[in-house]
Amino acid sequence: MTVIAVGGWHHETNTFAPTPATYEAFTRDGGRPALCRGEAMLAALQGFNLPAAGFIDTALAQGHEVRPLLWCEATPSAAVTRDAYERISAMLIEDLEGLMASGRPPEALYLDLHGAMVAEHLDDGEGEFLSRVRRVVGDAMPLVASLDLHANVTAAMVEQVDALVAYRTYPHVDRRETGERAAGVMDSLLTGGRKPDKAFRQIPFLIPLTWQCTMVEPMASVYSALAEGEGGDVLTASVLAGFPLTDIPDCGPSVVAYGHDAVAVEGLADRLTVAILEREEAFDGKFYAPDEAVEYAMARSAEAKGPIIFADTQDNPGAGGNADTVGILDALVRHRAHGAVLGVMCDAEVAAAAHAAGEGAEITASLGAKSGQSGHTPLTGKYRVERLGDGRFTARGPMYRGFRMRLGPMALLNLDGVRIVVASAKQQAADKEMFRHLGVEPADVKILALKSSVHFRNDFTDVAHEILVVEAPGPSIADPAKLPFKRLRPGLRIKPKGKPLGE
Ligand SMILES: [Zn+2]
CATH class of the missing domain: 3.40.50 (Rossmann fold)
Structure with a gap:
């Protein structure tokens, strides 16, 4: 001993x-x-x-x-x-x-x-x-x-x-x-x-x-x-x-x-x-621009067996994001990607407005960009309140199994056929229960955008037809080649197949 x-x-x-x-x-x-x-x-x-x-x-x-x-x-x-x-x-x-x-x-x-x-x-x-x-x-x-x-x-x-x-x-x-x-x-x-x-x-x-x-x-x-x-x-x-x-x-x-x-x-x-x-x-995997990802998924979603999943990696709350950027949402709405679902967007103000209005109501709201990051603006429009929830549920996926989630008032909103899962607290979208809480079964969604980088793969890989990593503007830079490095050791390539600093 x-x-x-x-x-x-x-x-x-x-x-x-x-x-x-x-x-x-x-x-x-x-x-x-x-x-x-x-x-x-x-x-x-x-x-x-x-x-x-x-x-x-x-x-x-x-x-x-x-x-x-x-x-x-x-x-x-x-x-x-x-x-x-x-x-x-x-x-x-x-x-x-x-x-x-x-x-x-x-x-x-x-x-x-x-x-x-x-x-x-x-x-x-x-x-x-x-x-x-x-x-x-x-x-x-x-x-x-x-x-x-x-x-x-x-x-x-x-x-x-x-x-x-x-x-x-x-x-x-x-x-x-x-x-x-x-x-x-x-x-x-x-x-x-x-x-x-x-x-x-x-x-x-x-x-x-x-x-x-x-x-x-x-x-x-x-x-x-x-x-x-x-x-x-x-x-x-x-x-x-x-x-x-x-x-x-x-x-x-x-x-x-x-x-x-x-x-x-x-x-x-x-x-x-x-x-x-x-x-x-x-x-050296591919990062999709939001428009490119939406066009790619819309062309394939009819034949896809299960959702084409977007990882909204640069707004991942697990790596410094605030779960409130709207780059992907904006692209889905512009391309009329009806049936697409995005979550989990953190916006306590809009969730409260949805609860005040009630299910079935339509609210004019400015969704997202509440954390005040420079260069980000909310998406303003008429949102239909499809479903409300109290944000209290138990996670069941491998990552968060047994966690008693407390995400505050939640709402499923619909903007021009694109649905958004909104919560009042920020939480990485890595468990299907976050969607089921508002009546959305992830397996049935054609295009599913998740505010997560990698952790979502534990619970969503089994239903995904394909996973695209999408580089929408956000604070958690995914491509190291886009970071302002100054002090890396000589010869270190800043990404796979990339160049060393200063070359
Ligand atoms: Zn780690």
Whole structure:
């Protein structure tokens, strides 16, 4: 039995986003536990699909003793403020020093990290934090960290940690499982007695988020190659798709591998790197302009078996969008795409007006663009109120199963034959119940536009005839080549088949 200290700290930094993550952002309970510390951390994490929860349960089942430090996460945003970074780092270090000075100091350490955290004063949030941790625990202590699939892995992170273990799914349905795998790796490090050999490769091009989905090619077969390559002398390996909205030198996909045979470890890292490089062209998926997507879908919808789905990726509330842009809606209305449905549009004002008017009424409304982003205007017209709902329902899809949704007053509106699901709270459209709540069966819709990038694929792939990624104006830029990067490392291509910065 070994005493293992456990802590966690997550932030996914989009350096192009407008708002930084303050200390307060880590203390908010946003559907996940708020900042928790000491014994309270164990209760707070219980039952969550989080790596730390999976690690703790597995380590206890293996007969180890767990000592909680601190766990926190903030919603993806611009860089973590210097104040927040230094305060949280100091708290974690203080807790770790406290344990080290106790009667039964930890003999191993597990950290549940994201891997794409940038602070105002630091490019490599995790690398710096891990260096500070190493100074407290010493080089000999086994240290395992789990990472999000979107981690931008740096040499410092690889150097400080004995084994990095990342998610293998996007949408991330295996967070807990990743913690369980990390506990397995920790257990074998504790019994193996010697530090593992490591391999680390950085891929020379950024992969847009929409083409990182592990449910479809080209990523699906890369992850199959990963699963087949492990075992024998390779203890664990990870493929990290990287978070492409981060303007730092180490932005981008990477591969790590660990084991007790340097040749086997390097060999697998090379094979996985080649697997990604060979698929470069397939990672360069098509982004449709709104008009192009509507014309394409209208020409095919009569014969389509199931809806042609549009991913309104640049207004995805899961990546900084506000679910209130109208670029796709405007194109559907102009092209008279009768029977098309779009959701979930966030507009509390229009939902309230629809409720005041009642089902069957017609209201003149200016829908969308309520978050005040520059360059966006609402779509004004006469909307018929087809159906009303209180926004209270239970999600049933794989991503949100069991979540009790509270989206406030909801309305199904009809503008010239195009129907819009409107809610009062912003919510990524990743569950069919969001439509069924207002009487719309997604499988029966010919053209279905969803405010989501990738997560919707979990619940909607089974009915989709085809999925188009649509690049309507919005804050969450999908094509990395359109971002104003300045600081990427030399030679890194800003998209698959793209050019390096400055060329
Ligand atoms: Zn992620």
